[in-house]
Amino acid sequence: DAGVIQSPRHEVTEMGQEVTLRCKPISGHDYLFWYRQTMMRGLELLIYFNNNVPIDDSGMPEDRFSAKMPNASFSTLKIQPSEPRDSAVYFCASNSPDRMYNEQFFGPGTRLTVL
Amino acid sequence: AQSVSQHNHHVILSEAASLELGCNYSYGGTVNLFWYVQYPGQHLQLLLKYFSGDPLVKGIKGFEAEFIKSKFSFNLRKPSVQWSDTAEYFCAVSGGYQKVTFGTGTKLQVIP
Numbered sequence: 086d087a088g089v090i091q092s093p094r095h096e097v098t099e100m101g102q103e104v105t106l107r108c109k110p111i112s113g114h115d116y117l118f119w120y121r122q123t124m125m126r127g128l129e130l131l132i133y134f135n136n137n138v139p140i141d142d143s144g145m146p147e148d149r150f151s152a153k154m155p156n157a158s159f160s161t162l163k164i165q166p167s168e169p170r171d172s173a174v175y176f177c178a179s180n181s182p183d184r185m186y187n188e189q190f191f192g193p194g195t196r197l198t199v200l
Numbered sequence: 201a202q203s204v205s206q207h208n209h210h211v212i213l214s215e216a217a218s219l220e221l222g223c224n225y226s227y228g229g230t231v232n233l234f235w236y237v238q239y240p241g242q243h244l245q246l247l248l249k250y251f252s253g254d255p256l257v258k259g260i261k262g263f264e265a266e267f268i269k270s271k272f273s274f275n276l277r278k279p280s281v282q283w284s285d286t287a288e289y290f291c292a293v294s295g296g297y298q299k300v301t302f303g304t305g306t307k308l309q310v311i312p
Contacts, residue, residue, distance in 0.1 A: 118299075127304045128244075128290065141299065176243060188234060189300055191243040 089192035091177050097198045103165040106195045109158055110179030118189060119152055119162050120176040128176075134160065167199045202227040202295045204303035212309045213281050221276040221306050223265075223291030233274040234292040234300065235265055244290060250274065261285070286310045 090109040098104055110117045118133040132142040137154045145152070149168070154160040164171055174196050178189040207222035225231060235247040248259025255267040265276045274291060291303040 128302050130299065130302075133299060178244075187232075188246045188249055189244075191245070193243050 089177055089179050089190055091175075091192035091195050093195060094193060095196045095198075097200065098167055099200050100168055101166045102199075103163065104167045104171075104197060104199075106162040106164075106175050106177075106197070108160045108162070108177030108192060110160070110177070111190055112158070114179035114181055114190070115157065116180035116189075117154060117160050118178040118180070119160070120178065120191075121173045122176060122194075123173045131162070164197075167197075169199045172197055172199050202231070202293055202301050204291050204293050204301055206291050206303035206306050208306045209304070210307045210309070212311065214311050215283055216280050217310075219276070219278040219281045219285070219308070221289055221291075221308070223274045223276065223303060224272050225274065225291075225293040226272065227293060227295035229295050232294045233265070233267060234294075235259065235263070235274075235276050236290040236292060236302075238288045238290065238305075240287065247276070247289070281308075281310050283310045283312045 089111055092107045096104060115136050119131040121129045121131055129144055131144045132152045133140055134154045137157060150164055152162045174194045176194045177192040180189050181187050203226045205224045233250040236244040237247045238244045247263050248257050248265055250257045250267045258264045263278050265274055267274050286309055288305045288307045290305045292300050294300040
């Protein structure tokens, strides 16, 4: 298995632009998580899905952030409009079915820089 | 609600020194515990996990952790660290069917 796949790996954009991050979970995993990691705040859970349905989005910082999971093999995290304080590494992780508390497998992350 | 506390934010050791990273959790019921490692520029990878059974768990690369229920602790240990162990280490917990909660991480720097 290729593992969790994220794209792009690096994104540099200007303030005010829309940013879309993409994630493909491991096949057969039906939990998907979006995290943000910064030096100041560490690793933060933004939102997670079960069977493509958002379960908990309490970690989403603002209305500028939105996430979707249109099918079992694809999810997006969108920031519109982006701001410099959104600069971070964004990780996607997935988890095996019926074992939400089992280990999560992380993708390589997307390093976002907003100028 | 569950929570995780990692005592040390930054640890510096010389090669061959012994390592112990503290982790305490808060949850009233049965828990599942994890240690993840993040090497510089890479993503988080599982080091070891505890679900049940022997409270002394052995993971990859010579790491081990001991679950002490009475102390709500799950400390990570390694008898002799190497330069290649330089990384950030995250303790995590999940209770029941709750999501996994990660600690704030401990940065380990091993000096050759």
